[in-house]
Amino acid sequence: MKKSIIWRLGLIAASIIVALVYLLPATSTYNSMPQWWKNVMPSRGIVLGLDLQGGLHLVFEVEWDKAVEVTIERLGRNVRDSIKKKNITADVKVSGTEIRVSGASDAKAVEGLVKDQFPSLESSFTTGSDLIFSLRADETKAIKANSVDQAIETIRNRIDQFGVSEPTIHRQGANEIVIQLPGVKDPKRAIELINRVALLEFKMLDETSPLAAELPASVQPGDEEALIKNFSPKLPEGTEILFGRQVDRQTQQVTKRVYLVKKESLLTGDLLTDARVSIDTRFNEPYVSIEFNDEGSRLFEDVTGANVKKRMAIVLDKNIHSAPEIREKIAGGKAQISGGFTMEEAKDLAIVLKAGALQAPVKMIQNVTVGPTLGRDSIEAGKLAGIAAMVLVSLFMAFYYKLSGVIADFALVLNILLLLGALAWLGATLTMPGIAGVILAIGMAVDSNVLMFERMREELLVGKTPRAAVDSGYDKAFLTIVDSHVTTLITAAVLFQYGTGPIKGFAVTLFLGVSINLFTALVGTKVVFDLLNSRKEVRALSI
Amino acid sequence: MITLIKNTRIDFLGKRYFAFAVSGVLTLIGLLAVIHVFTGKANLGIDFAGGTAVQLKFERTVTVHDVRVAVEAGGIREPDIQDFPSVNKVLIRVKGKEEKLGDTSSRIVAALGKGIPGNKFVVDSTTEIGPKVGSRLRNDAFWAVLLATLFILVYIAWRFQFRFGVGATVATFHDVMAVLGIFYLLDKEINLILLSALLTIAGYSLTDTIVVFDRIREEMKRQKKSSLIEIMNLSINEVLSRTIITSWTVLLSSICLFFFGGEVLHDFSLAMILGVIVGTFSSIFVASPIVLALEKKPAAA
Numbered sequence: 001m002k003k004s005i006i007w008r009l010g011l012i013a014a015s016i017i018v019a020l021v022y023l024l025p026a027t028s029t030y031n032s033m034p035q036w037w038k039n040v041m042p043s044r045g046i047v048l049g050l051d052l053q054g055g056l057h058l059v060f061e062v063e064w065d066k067a068v069e070v071t072i073e074r075l076g077r078n079v080r081d082s083i084k085k086k087n088i089t090a091d092v093k094v095s096g097t098e099i100r101v102s103g104a105s106d107a108k109a110v111e112g113l114v115k116d117q118f119p120s121l122e123s124s125f126t127t128g129s130d131l132i133f134s135l136r137a138d139e140t141k142a143i144k145a146n147s148v149d150q151a152i153e154t155i156r157n158r159i160d161q162f163g164v165s166e167p168t169i170h171r172q173g174a175n176e177i178v179i180q181l182p183g184v185k186d187p188k189r190a191i192e193l194i195n196r197v198a199l200l201e202f203k204m205l206d207e208t209s210p211l212a213a214e215l216p217a218s219v220q221p222g223d224e225e226a227l228i229k230n231f232s233p234k235l236p237e238g239t240e241i242l243f244g245r246q247v248d249r250q251t252q253q254v255t256k257r258v259y260l261v262k263k264e265s266l267l268t269g270d271l272l273t274d275a276r277v278s279i280d281t282r283f284n285e286p287y288v289s290i291e292f293n294d295e296g297s298r299l300f301e302d303v304t305g306a307n308v309k310k311r312m313a314i315v316l317d318k319n320i321h322s323a324p325e326i327r328e329k330i331a332g333g334k335a336q337i338s339g340g341f342t343m344e345e346a347k348d349l350a351i352v353l354k355a356g357a358l359q360a361p362v363k364m365i366q367n368v369t370v371g372p373t374l375g376r377d378s379i380e381a382g383k384l385a386g387i388a389a390m391v392l393v394s395l396f397m398a399f400y401y402k403l404s405g406v407i408a409d410f411a412l413v414l415n416i417l418l419l420l421g422a423l424a425w426l427g428a429t430l431t432m433p434g435i436a437g438v439i440l441a442i443g444m445a446v447d448s449n450v451l452m453f454e455r456m457r458e459e460l461l462v463g464k465t466p467r468a469a470v471d472s473g474y475d476k477a478f479l480t481i482v483d484s485h486v487t488t489l490i491t492a493a494v495l496f497q498y499g500t501g502p503i504k505g506f507a508v509t510l511f512l513g514v515s516i517n518l519f520t521a522l523v524g525t526k527v528v529f530d531l532l533n534s535r536k537e538v539r540a541l542s543i
Numbered sequence: 544m545i546t547l548i549k550n551t552r553i554d555f556l557g558k559r560y561f562a563f564a565v566s567g568v569l570t571l572i573g574l575l576a577v578i579h580v581f582t583g584k585a586n587l588g589i590d591f592a593g594g595t596a597v598q599l600k601f602e603r604t605v606t607v608h609d610v611r612v613a614v615e616a617g618g619i620r621e622p623d624i625q626d627f628p629s630v631n632k633v634l635i636r637v638k639g640k641e642e643k644l645g646d647t648s649s650r651i652v653a654a655l656g657k658g659i660p661g662n663k664f665v666v667d668s669t670t671e672i673g674p675k676v677g678s679r680l681r682n683d684a685f686w687a688v689l690l691a692t693l694f695i696l697v698y699i700a701w702r703f704q705f706r707f708g709v710g711a712t713v714a715t716f717h718d719v720m721a722v723l724g725i726f727y728l729l730d731k732e733i734n735l736i737l738l739s740a741l742l743t744i745a746g747y748s749l750t751d752t753i754v755v756f757d758r759i760r761e762e763m764k765r766q767k768k769s770s771l772i773e774i775m776n777l778s779i780n781e782v783l784s785r786t787i788i789t790s791w792t793v794l795l796s797s798i799c800l801f802f803f804g805g806e807v808l809h810d811f812s813l814a815m816i817l818g819v820i821v822g823t824f825s826s827i828f829v830a831s832p833i834v835l836a837l838e839k840k841p842a843a844a
């Protein structure tokens with residue numbers, strides 16, 4: 001046997017072994033392998049896409065303009081306080097992304113004060129006597145970028161505590177977050193967990209202003225907007241109307257309780273160290289107990305001490321969970337949030353409180369949820385179609401090209417085996433369109449052999465010996481085969497660049513399938529022919 | 544030796560005007576489809592248009608009519624319902640540019656639970672695409688098609704003479720337009736997965752064309768005295784059986800995919816089947832005639 005034949009056979013054998021080793025974890029045989037094997041050898045198998053294993057693919061957009069707005073509002077309040085401290089009278093208003101100071105008794109002093117104490121602000125052009133400040137551009141940019149980073153971090157924490165195996169969370173473009181959660185059974189709950197801002201605030205109720213008595217005690221769900229619209233002209237400065245969900249224990253009817261609250265939040269959720277679910281033994285109802293850090297404990301003590309006999313609202317994302325009366329000063333930094341939760345709701349609330357609030361709200365812009373049954377059905381269908389294609393194409397080749405066709409079939413099996421092995425080796429994700437790519441590869445894999453066989457037939461017809469026919473058939477078909485494959489590789493590459501999720505999976509299998517085909521056709525089949533011809537001069541070629 | 548086609552001497556180029564007419568019509572329909580895609584009149588999939596799709600698997604047989612009645616009773620307007628009776632599955636699509644995702648799908652599920660009691664179902668999949676994502680996917684698709692076409696043209700022009708590059712590109716463009724046009728006529732959805740089928744067709748249909756061109760190039764070197772039209776006819780006849788057999792094996796795979804591959808890949812495999820057939824046709828009847836048309840006419844003729 002010629003050296004080159006041994007060398008090529010060895011290469012093929014090695015690639016088969018490597019492919020099998022990588023594919024083993026995808027089969028049940030892997031479980032019965034010895035422990036040392038599992039320790040040393042690859043254990044991943046083929047990674048299935050979300051469309052095959054079931055799960056959620058979500059894309060959220062971080063509404064980062066809101067983060068800027070919140071910052072501006074906070075700065076506005078601070079500017080107002082600082083001006084007051086300096087005994088300057090002025091009217092400070094925040095509108096959009098601007099802080100407007102009008103009617104200042106000492107405009108120069110205000111300007112100096114802002115320049116010294118608020119480096120993130122710059123004064124824009126002024127109209128008349130009004131001073132207008134806005135955030136510096138680089139500051140705005142930083143806030144925006146930070147809001148996305150913070151959202152990713154927070155959402156990651158929430159999902160980790162929710163308990164999803166192997167979630168992937170990453171940024172896409174400037175302000176989008178892609179979240180993939182394989183195998184989640186309750187998609188709605190997972191989405192809600194991610195979606196909520198979870199801003200916890202403690203605010204005082206306004207019980208003294210006459211409007212408090214005028215407001216109805218509760219409204220039907222859905223009528224909230226109308227009520228706010230009705231009463232907003234009468235709203236005292238620095239107050240707002242908020243609602244609390246209320247469920248009648250007997251009739252299970254839901255109503256919205258109306259509260260008049262002071263806008264200023266005295267304490268927020270970022271001062272928490274812990275949030276846990278506990279059970280109220282009286283009603284057998286779950287509630288969430290929270291614990292503040294040192295600063296929070298001190299603040300909580302001060303606030304409760306200063307407002308004894310008054311009611312404090314516990315507000316989560318603008319919804320009032322409860323508004324208990326403060327009986328005495330509360331030291332120790334512990335509080336409870338109750339509000340007719342189910343166990344699941346309480347658990348989720350504890351998760352979001354512990355993970356912290358989002359600096360900017362997020363909006364879901366894409367949701368692809370696949371149930372586990374569809375994935376299973378798809379895999380089964382893919383297997384069936386693959387086996388059918390394999391059998392039909394193999395039979396045809398054996399029928400049409402006789403022994404040579406059988407050799408091509410060997411290359412076909414090699415091609416698919418190596419393709420699957422390569423997917424496992426690269427850790428590429430197999431998706432449903434990816435399966436389509438594999439099945440198309442079955443049909444395309446024999447193309448190269450068809451081109452060669454037809455060339456060989458031509459050579460035989462002009463009277464060449466089988467060995468000469470094989471050699472010149474390969475030589476002459478070689479460039480044609482490469483040329484005709486490159487165009488498919490180009491489209492696969494473009495699809496990979498521009499495709500999303502499942503389409504990318506298709507591009508990967510198509511690209512690998514075609515590349516491996518070049519190897520199996522140009523090395524695999526050729527070596528078998530050489531082997532057949534190496535023993536003795538073959539008189540006839542079965543083709 | 545079994546041979547499908549033996550020593551044919553068909554005058555393919557002589558039939559080029561008839562072929563041009565057929566291809567012209569198919570391409571025009573495809574172009575019409577493209578115009579309608581851009582003006583939003585075509586049946587765009589929700590991945591391009593934005594909207595909600597819910598696929599459900601029922602316990603027992605269910606009719607499209609019952610599903611429509613139930614869904615519409617739930618206040619969903621203009622649902623597009625497609626059923627897969629062999630597996631008791633139903634796909635409900637609602638296009639729309641709703642800003643807040645999640646409402647439509649839960650309303651559909653609730654409406655069906657209420658409207659079709661006694662026939663339990665599981666939600667196979669839910670897809671919700673916001674308008675922003677839809678327009679971005681549309682944009683990406685546009686670039687993908689443009690770049691793929693450009694790269695292929697450059698490659699062919701590099702490997703062959705420029706006019707061969709033009710011939711191959713026109714043939715490929717024709718294949719893609721023809722399949723798109725047929726899908727448009729069948730009122731099938733134009734979506735991302737169809738787009739990937741179209742690009743695959745673009746890449747694959749070139750295989751046959753290149754085989755033919757390769758032979759033409761070879762014969763041009765060998766037979767300096769023959770006219771281009773003679774060489775083309777000879778070459779196409781010589782490689783006819785391999786052109787057909789290579790397509791046939793891919794066609795076999797696509798047919799298997801169509802019948803056994805499940806509902807997710809149904810339209811994809813249909814596009815592939817059409818594409819392979821059209822691609823074979825164009826590599827014989829479109830690509831070479833275009834090259835011939837670009838040939839400088841000899842002065843004496």
